[in-house]
Amino acid sequence: MTRVVVVTSGKGGVGKTTTSAAFASGLALRGYKTAVIDFDVGLRNLDLIMGCERRVVYDFVNVINGEAKLNQALIKDKNCENLFVLPASQTRDKDALTEEGVEIVIKELEHMGFDYVVCDSPAGIERGAVLALTFADEAIVTTNPEVSSVRDSDRILGILQSKSRRAAEGREPVKEHLLITRYSPKRVDEGEMLSYKDVQELLRVQLIGVIPESESVLHASNQGTPAIHLKGTDVSEAYSDVVARFLGEDRPLRFVDYEKPGLIKRLFGGK
Amino acid sequence: MTAGSPSRMIEFRNASIGATVAVLRDARPAPLADELHKMLGGMADFFNGEPAILDFSGLSAEPDRIDWSGLISMFRRFRLQPIGVRNLSAELVAAARQAGLAQLDGAELAAPTASPTRTAPARVDAPPPPPPAPVAVQAGTMFVDRPVRSGQQVYAKGGDLVLLAGMSNGAEVIADGSIHCYGPLRGRALAGAQGNTAARIITSNFGPEIVSIAGIYKTFEQGIAQNVAGRPAVVRLSGAGREQKLDIEALQLD
Ligand SMILES: Nc1ncnc2c1ncn2[C@@H]1O[C@H](COP(=O)(O)OP(=O)(O)O)[C@@H](O)[C@H]1O
Ligand SMILES: [Mg+2]
Numbered sequence: 001m002t003r004v005v006v007v008t009s010g011k012g013g014v015g016k017t018t019t020s021a022a023f024a025s026g027l028a029l030r031g032y033k034t035a036v037i038d039f040d041v042g043l044r045n046l047d048l049i050m051g052c053e054r055r056v057v058y059d060f061v062n063v064i065n066g067e068a069k070l071n072q073a074l075i076k077d078k079n080c081e082n083l084f085v086l087p088a089s090q091t092r093d094k095d096a097l098t099e100e101g102v103e104i105v106i107k108e109l110e111h112m113g114f115d116y117v118v119c120d121s122p123a124g125i126e127r128g129a130v131l132a133l134t135f136a137d138e139a140i141v142t143t144n145p146e147v148s149s150v151r152d153s154d155r156i157l158g159i160l161q162s163k164s165r166r167a168a169e170g171r172e173p174v175k176e177h178l179l180i181t182r183y184s185p186k187r188v189d190e191g192e193m194l195s196y197k198d199v200q201e202l203l204r205v206q207l208i209g210v211i212p213e214s215e216s217v218l219h220a221s222n223q224g225t226p227a228i229h230l231k232g233t234d235v236s237e238a239y240s241d242v243v244a245r246f247l248g249e250d251r252p253l254r255f256v257d258y259e260k261p262g263l264i265k266r267l268f269g270g271k
Numbered sequence: 272m273t274a275g276s277p278s279r280m281i282e283f284r285n286a287s288i289g290a291t292v293a294v295l296r297d298a299r300p301a302p303l304a305d306e307l308h309k310m311l312g313g314m315a316d317f318f319n320g321e322p323a324i325l326d327f328s329g330l331s332a333e334p335d336r337i338d339w340s341g342l343i344s345m346f347r348r349f350r351l352q353p354i355g356v357r358n359l360s361a362e363l364v365a366a367a368r369q370a371g372l373a374q375l376d377g378a379e380l381a382a383p384t385a386s387p388t389r390t391a392p393a394r395v396d397a398p399p400p401p402p403p404a405p406v407a408v409q410a411g412t413m414f415v416d417r418p419v420r421s422g423q424q425v426y427a428k429g430g431d432l433v434l435l436a437g438m439s440n441g442a443e444v445i446a447d448g449s450i451h452c453y454g455p456l457r458g459r460a461l462a463g464a465q466g467n468t469a470a471r472i473i474t475s476n477f478g479p480e481i482v483s484i485a486g487i488y489k490t491f492e493q494g495i496a497q498n499v500a501g502r503p504a505v506v507r508l509s510g511a512g513r514e515q516k517l518d519i520e521a522l523q524l525d
Contacts, residue, residue: 151440151441154421154422155420155441158419158420158421158422161417161420162423173417204436204437204454
């Protein structure tokens with residue numbers, strides 16, 4: 001059975017695309033045949049993060065309009081054997097996606113034997129975002145530790161429970177996971193940011209991980225390599241933990257505590 | 272939610288109390304239905320069965336009578352559930368009440384008129400007391416198992432509302448009876464929406480933006496009292512007439 005996972009948030013710029021790329025890569029690294037779809041028609045970011053922008057010939061909208069076959073549009077990832085990217089179109093307007101079209105593509109991915117389909121949602125709570133979550137079995141609600149992001153995630157959770165197919169058909173609700181990204185333990189410690197516990201308390205959704213704020217995300221996107229491949233970095237480790245927890249493994253939370261510089265360090269500086 | 276421009280015959284706004292407000296420039300069902308059909312043509316389920324307040328401030332002249340049952344069933348066809356009216360003269364409000372709609376004028380207007388206890392002295396120009404409202408026990412209780420999220424609304428018509436997973440900031444729940452909330456009560460909670468002054472709001476974790484019982488509101492711009500913030504609490508209405516006020520008390524749960 002194919003599982004459809006939407007990476008969503010309501011708010012823009014919180015790390016959905018970064019997460020979609022890392023998470024889909026992580027599933028593929030674990031041996032699952034995975035497709036990652038860019039629903040952000042008009043912006044088209046995912047192919048840049050995945051480093052396949054020069055290989056885009058056909059896109060999601062071409063497939064929906066019958067101008068290309070799905071297997072012509074799917075781009076094989078350069079890092080993972082089992083991973084395929086379905087890019088968004090940069091030129092079309094947002095109405096190019098239709099519910100029927102999306103459904104046909106997802107059904108076809110099922111027939112092709114994909115284990116996971118990861119949907120990178122656009123920001124907002126309008127059509128594009130709703131289409132990205134319509135067919136979801138699970139949702140990774142990506143949230144930054146600040147009030148406006150938490151509020152938008154709350155809204156999208158409501159939409160998930162009212163507009164998804166699972167809701168419409170009265171099936172078991174979409175499984176919700178809370179992912180907190182761009183987390184800075186230091187700023188939490190200084191009271192400038194909500195703690196992950198605050199966020200979880202506000203949203204009351206199972207926490208699947210906390211991704212620290214890190215320069216390596218920028219390096220990764222400049223290189224066109226999903227952050228999970230940057231071996232040894234906190235971000236890569238944190239995303240690997242997320243994938244492991246998603247697959248049912250137990251992993252303790254990491255990178256959430258701020259260690260105040262000790263007395264020696266404060267007196268003498270350095271490491 | 273905004274659909275349509277001010278020149279339209281009907282315009283939708285987010286109410287200051289949360290439910291969708293439909294500002295009507297015509298009170299006749301047929302032309303409104305045409306207009307809604309035009310506005311929502313391809314989106315039959317644009318509204319999700321959400322509660323709506325019909326606002327008549329946009330009428331150029333108030334008609335002598337309004338076809339309430341026609342109006343209500345017309346809105347229901349478009350998946351809107353009229354629960355109340357505002358900006359309407361006392362004569363028409365009386366008929367609206369007969370049709371099961373509450374008077375829901377803004378917070379500042381609500382206090383004097385929206386407390387129709389059968390024994391309370393009516394103001395001189397107040398509408399006649401409504402027919403006996405459906406009581407909670409008869410209408411039954413509405414249970415909500417999942418959190419009520421920001422932007423969502425729940426209306427327990429004629430009865431009590433039980434929230435088993437709390438509610439978020441930006442959400443709104445309305446009950447004609449009492450509201451029982453297990454988990455955080457964080458958005459807007461309006462009990463006794465049809466004027467039941469005996470309704471209460473009970474929660475295991477008090478942190479709302481607004482509470483209201485029978486149209487008497489309380490907001491919390493200055494914060495919530497220490498003894499109840501984030502703790503079990505009960506809200507009830509005390510006093511009569513202009514002295515009516517909401518009391519919030521800590522609740523001992525164990
Ligand atoms: N953990 C992180 N640390 C630092 N920067 C991050 C992190 N995650 C995302 N970013 C940055 O935030 C910006 C928005 O990320 P993106 O994944 O495109 O968000 P979205 O898809 O939600 O709009 C990008 O510049 C990205 O590099
Ligand atoms: Mg994005």
